[in-house]
Amino acid sequence: MPTDASFEALREAIVRGYIAPDARLVEADIGAAFDMSRGAVRTALIRLEQEGLVVREPHRGARVRRVTDEEAIEILQARAVLEGLAARQAAERIEDAGAERLRARLARQRELLEAGDLLAASDANADLHATLLELSGHATACRLIRSLSSQTVRYQYRTILLPGRAAASLREHTAIVEAVAAGRPDEAEAAMRAHLFNVARAVQRRALPGGIDQASRGVLEGGAR
Amino acid sequence: MPTDASFEALREAIVRGYIAPDARLVEADIGAAFDMSRGAVRTALIRLEQEGLVVREPHRGARVRRVTDEEAIEILQARAVLEGLAARQAAERIEDAGAERLRARLARQRELLEAGDLLAASDANADLHATLLELSGHATACRLIRSLSSQTVRYQYRTILLPGRAAASLREHTAIVEAVAAGRPDEAEAAMRAHLFNVARAVQRRALPGGIDQASRGVLEGGAR
DNA sequence: TTCGACAAAATCGTTGACGATCTTTCCAGC
DNA sequence: GCTGGAAAGATCGTCAACGATTTTGTCGAA
Numbered sequence: 001m002p003t004d005a006s007f008e009a010l011r012e013a014i015v016r017g018y019i020a021p022d023a024r025l026v027e028a029d030i031g032a033a034f035d036m037s038r039g040a041v042r043t044a045l046i047r048l049e050q051e052g053l054v055v056r057e058p059h060r061g062a063r064v065r066r067v068t069d070e071e072a073i074e075i076l077q078a079r080a081v082l083e084g085l086a087a088r089q090a091a092e093r094i095e096d097a098g099a100e101r102l103r104a105r106l107a108r109q110r111e112l113l114e115a116g117d118l119l120a121a122s123d124a125n126a127d128l129h130a131t132l133l134e135l136s137g138h139a140t141a142c143r144l145i146r147s148l149s150s151q152t153v154r155y156q157y158r159t160i161l162l163p164g165r166a167a168a169s170l171r172e173h174t175a176i177v178e179a180v181a182a183g184r185p186d187e188a189e190a191a192m193r194a195h196l197f198n199v200a201r202a203v204q205r206r207a208l209p210g211g212i213d214q215a216s217r218g219v220l221e222g223g224a225r
Numbered sequence: 226m227p228t229d230a231s232f233e234a235l236r237e238a239i240v241r242g243y244i245a246p247d248a249r250l251v252e253a254d255i256g257a258a259f260d261m262s263r264g265a266v267r268t269a270l271i272r273l274e275q276e277g278l279v280v281r282e283p284h285r286g287a288r289v290r291r292v293t294d295e296e297a298i299e300i301l302q303a304r305a306v307l308e309g310l311a312a313r314q315a316a317e318r319i320e321d322a323g324a325e326r327l328r329a330r331l332a333r334q335r336e337l338l339e340a341g342d343l344l345a346a347s348d349a350n351a352d353l354h355a356t357l358l359e360l361s362g363h364a365t366a367c368r369l370i371r372s373l374s375s376q377t378v379r380y381q382y383r384t385i386l387l388p389g390r391a392a393a394s395l396r397e398h399t400a401i402v403e404a405v406a407a408g409r410p411d412e413a414e415a416a417m418r419a420h421l422f423n424v425a426r427a428v429q430r431r432a433l434p435g436g437i438d439q440a441s442r443g444v445l446e447g448g449a450r
Numbered sequence: 451t452t453c454g455a456c457a458a459a460a461t462c463g464t465t466g467a468c469g470a471t472c473t474t475t476c477c478a479g480c
Numbered sequence: 481g482c483t484g485g486a487a488a489g490a491t492c493g494t495c496a497a498c499g500a501t502t503t504t505g506t507c508g509a510a
Contacts, residue, residue, distance in 0.1 A: 026461070039494055042463095046268055050275030052368075059462055059501045074365035081306035140299035143277075144369060251491070264464060267493095284471045284492055 006036040007044045014053050014064055017154045021066035025054060052151050065151075072155050073200050075148050080196035082145050083129065084189040086136035091180045091188035098135045099181035105131055106177045113170055122160045128173060132180065132192075159199050172198065231261040232269045239278050239289055242379045246291035250279060277376050290376075297380050298425050300373050305421035307370050308354065309414040311361035316405045316413035323360045324406035330356055331402045338395055347385045353398060357405065357417075384424050397423065 010030065013019045031041045045062045048054045056062040067075070090098070105128040112121040126149075133142050149156075160166055172195035179188035235255065238244045256266045270287045273279045281287040292300070315323070330353040337346040351374075358367050374381075385391055397420035404413035 028461080037494060043267075043271055046271045047275055050272055060503090061461065071365065074363060077310060077363075078307060078365050078369060081310045082303060085302060085306045138299060138302075140296065140303050140373075144303060148365075253491080262464060263466095285473090286491065 006034045006040065007047070010034050010044055011048065011053070011150075014048065015150045015153050019064055021064050023064050025062040025064065027061070051147055067151055067155075069203060072152050073204050075152050076196055076200035076203065079145055079148050080193050080200065082141050082148075083133070083196060084193040086133050086138050086141045086145070087176060087180055087192040088185040088189040089138050089141075090132055090136040091183050091185040093137060094135065094180055094183050101131055102128070102135070102177045102181055106173055109173065110170060113166055118160055118166060119157065121166070122157050125160065125169065125173070126156065128177075132176070135180075155203065159202055162202055165199075165202055168198065169195075231259045231265065232272070235259050235269055236273065236278070236375075239273065240375045240378050244289055246289050248289050250287040250289065252286070276372055292376055292380075294428060297377050298429050300377050301421055301425035301428065304370055304373050305418050305425065307366050307373075308358070308421060309418040311358050311363050311366045311370070312401060312405055312417035313410040313414040314363050314366075315357055315361040316408050316410040318362060319360065319405055319408050326356055327353070327360070327402045327406055331398055334398065335395060338391055343385055343391060344382065346391070347382055350385065350394065350398070351381065353402075357401070360405075380428065384427055387427050390424075390427055393423065394420075 019025070025045060027038050027041045027045070030036075030045075031038050034041075036044070045054060045056060049056050049062070053065055054062045055065045105124065109121055109124040109128060112124055129149075133145060136142070160169055172191065175191040176188060176195060179191050244250070250270060252263050252266045252270070255261075255269075256263050259266075261269070270279060270281060274281050274287070278290055279287045280290045330349065334346055334349040334353060337349055354374075358370060361367070385394055397416065400416040401413060401420060404416050
């Protein structure tokens with residue numbers, strides 16, 4: 001009944017890949033599946049289009065937007081500079097409580113990696129980035145990054161699986177947290193930029209064998225027409 | 226009749242400040258003023274909300290979002306790093322034709338400044354930034370920057386009026402164009418970042434005496450309730 | 451068999467009306 | 481004169497139905 005919750009559910013379904021890329025989003029079907037009126041579906045699709053998660057064509061309906069590898073790289077580059085800015089600002093205004101929170105997240109990620117649970121580590125990874133964003137207090141950067149991140153969640157789960165990325169990721173995150181906690185803005189920004197540009201480069205090397213699309217295709221509706 | 230044109234008209238009205246910040250956007254009134262159905266107004270408002278140009282509250286309607294000085298600074302900072310990225314990429318893939326276009330825009334801006342036409346120079350300024358963005362070929366950065374710029378257009382017209390900013394702006398743009406045209410990515414990014422951070426700092430210094438809001442208040446509906 | 455035209459189905463965009471919710475106004479009581 | 485509350489007005493959110501457009505499927509001819 002609460003349309004807001006339904007909207008979040010739909011958004012989650014797309015972001016997490018439960019609805020495959022290029023799958024058609026028929027207004028009536030979505031309404032039935034998520035228990036919302038057609039009008040509500042309409043507004044949801046418009047919002048999601050603006051967020052870059054779906055594409056709508058006149059009289060042809062909406063489809064889940066397929067993020068190409070090329071575009072994923074662009075998004076990671078944009079995130080690199082924006083999160084770099086956030087890291088800088090976080091380093092400028094860091095306090096003891098915040099530094100402690102960052103170190104705690106980093107420690108958890110280290111434990112998960114040593115335990116070999118890469119998927120959980122990937123979640124912890126996202127957590128760390130979110131915490132840093134929050135500490136930066138940069139509302140505009142936060143908003144942009146959140147929007148960008150949601151478009152590449154399906155990639156996130158994979159990049160850490162690439163050979164060598166797990167260890168590198170931990171190393172890079174450690175550098176970021178240290179710089180921020182120590183209040184060194186230039187260093188924090190550089191570390192964050194380097195980290196995300198490395199991720200972008202990993203994607204660029206076609207290090208995702210076969211691509212993400214085959215892997216997640218057909219989860220719900222079996223892909224495109 | 227063409228809802229798309231009406232949408233652009235409404236958007237323009239907000240971006241250019243013909244509709245004052247905090248002014249209420251009653252769906253019926255907007256529909257009458259821009260000749261569009263209430264449903265079309267609804268979708269337009271949802272899109273504009275997602276773009277950050279209006280805010281909508283349940284059962285209370287939409288209002289033009291007021292961009293505070295603080296937020297304008299944040300936006301300029303975000304633009305600084307994103308346009309820095311774009312400048313870097315433009316420098317990496319610059320060709321003779323593109324370099325020539327950049328130099329032409331710069332020359333025009335110089336002429337306008339020497340002629341003392343600051344407002345026209347401000348437009349040329351925006352033109353130069355847009356050209357650089359186009360040359361970068363970075364679709365994601367383009368999209369983000371366009372969205373950010375539209376939120377601060379009212380500020381744009383003012384910053385160049387500040388004492389010393391006109392000359393500084395020309396100097397900074399010259400550095401950017403030279404670095405891009407010469408194909409030096411690091412330098413291009415640094416120059417662009419420096420330029421926009423300088424603008425941000427100019428705003429930060431409260432160098433907009435009395436703020437922009439009094440100046441543009443009451444243009445249409447006399448401000449907020 | 452393949453191609454093109456035509457009809458049928460599916461889906462979206464729009465309209466008008468109705469109920470829900472918020473804001474404002476007005477009046478009684480202190 | 482001021483405060484509290486109730487009624488009126490304004491506006492938004494939702495729903496059902498209709499028209500418009502695209503897509504699909506069928507049929508006949510080359």
